[in-house]
Amino acid sequence: MAIEKLVVYNTLTRKKEVFEPIHAPFVGMYVCGPTVYGEGHLGHARSAITFDIVFRYLQHLKYQVRYVRNITDVGHLEHDADDGEDKIAKKAKLDKVEPMEIVQRYTEYYHDALRKLNVLPPSIEPTASGHIPEQIRMVEEILSSGYAYENEGSVYFNVEKFTGDKHKYGHLSGRILEDLVSGTRNLDGQQSKKSSLDFALWKLASPEHIMKWDSPWGKGFPGWHLECSAMSTKYLGETFDIHGGGMDLMFPHHECEIAQSVAANKKEPAKYWLHNNMITINGQKMGKSLGNFITLNELFAGKHSLLEQAYSPMTVRFFILQAQYRSTLDFSNDGLKAAYKAYRKIMNGLKMLNSLEYTEVVAEQDAALNTEIEKIISDCYKGMSDDFNTAIAIASLFNLIKKINVFYLKQKSTSVLSKETFESMKANYTALVYDVLGLVDEVAIDPEGLIKGLLELYKEAKENKQYDKVDQIRMYFKQQGLAIKDMKHGIDWAYEE
Ligand SMILES: [Zn+2]
Structure with a gap:
């Protein structure tokens, strides 16, 4: 291309x-x-x-x-x-x-x-x-x-x-x-x-x-x-x-x-x-004397009177990328919340794409869809090459997600695409997200919360005498280097020694 x-x-x-x-x-x-x-x-x-x-x-x-x-x-x-x-x-x-x-x-x-x-x-x-x-x-x-x-x-x-x-x-x-x-x-x-x-x-x-x-x-x-x-x-x-x-x-x-x-x-x-260009805050210039001066650490921690919540670094990055760099950008809680959703959508697109495999069966090619996908990819690069217009590149990625979804939901088989188009879609989406836009996976999973949930299931399985399930959960813990502790007064977990 x-x-x-x-x-x-x-x-x-x-x-x-x-x-x-x-x-x-x-x-x-x-x-x-x-x-x-x-x-x-x-x-x-x-x-x-x-x-x-x-x-x-x-x-x-x-x-x-x-x-x-x-x-x-x-x-x-x-x-x-x-x-x-x-x-x-x-x-x-x-x-x-x-x-x-x-x-x-x-x-x-x-x-x-x-x-x-x-x-x-x-x-x-x-x-x-x-x-x-x-x-x-x-x-x-x-x-x-x-x-x-x-x-x-x-x-x-x-x-x-x-x-x-x-x-x-x-x-x-x-x-x-x-x-x-x-x-x-x-x-x-x-x-x-x-x-x-x-x-x-x-x-x-x-x-x-x-x-x-x-x-x-x-x-x-x-x-x-x-x-x-x-x-x-x-x-x-x-x-x-x-x-x-x-x-x-x-x-x-x-x-x-x-x-x-x-x-x-x-x-x-x-x-x-x-x-x-500069960032304004609720339409005003940022300034220490105006009390609307938000540091990055305050933003990440949600600690400032103007902030309704904490915003993750990728949310902030995406918020900034949604505007072309020469246009003004106004900070608002709503803008950042929308950026969070949009960022997650882009990452989910990547996750869906990674789960897709090319099916090599003799099937009728969907010529129009092939062309459409190639055009969307080229739109991404057109945006980037037009004075680094990340706003256009991101909008094009959203268009590509719509196509990815068709295959993810199995409405169509990937075999309707040429192998080249399929591989170009995978390679370019990945490169644009990680290398060009510099986004990373930011998973806010609380491991303690997951462990607690699994221990609940373990307890239930034991009570219902579902020993296969009990063994299975024990195995999951072992794979993570953890052990389940059955004690008289209850169940807990520990690092495997
Ligand atoms: Zn200088």
């Missing part, structure tokens, strides 16, 4: 483009990871799952992908601007621990939540603090290109000079420079900056600042935007294929990344820019 050409929506050009890697079959992808100063929330899950799908589908199409997703552990200041405290240092002070303890703790939380959501780990996960020399080198390169200036131990990117030389700034996010000038805050307390448009490449550390390093400009720390430019260049080269991240990072973060790369490397960093 021929797979459609992959088309991706490129934020840079604002249109869908055929995906053509710079050095096929190799693909380089960089995605902005989290600043690890708090527990992962729904927004983190959407970004991680979006680019997990990109990573998985590219690999499914036999590309060799190097996926780099960073951990920001220094340099991300409050309000995403050039002033305020470092987010991690602030949390460390609050909790009275070392900043690196905060980093360790929340990196673990993040990894743990993503593992539960079956998000594949990236190929490389670099940290900002682990790449200080690379960042200093990049600042030096930008300084020598003339697009940065040093003042009182800090180094700033000179946006006006950059745009004055006909370089683009604002084209990714579609911002106009004049609007930016009037939109930025005044320079209170940041007198070392020439213009409010300029952004920090390196900041002088105040004496009480904890995370600081030696540099040619004195003790300081890197600006937030710089780490992604330095680390993507290091691991993927000066220009790579895909740069991803949440829409909220488009400006200023990604815009600054482009400017830094152009100034230092004389090249734009990425060919395709992909941005996932």
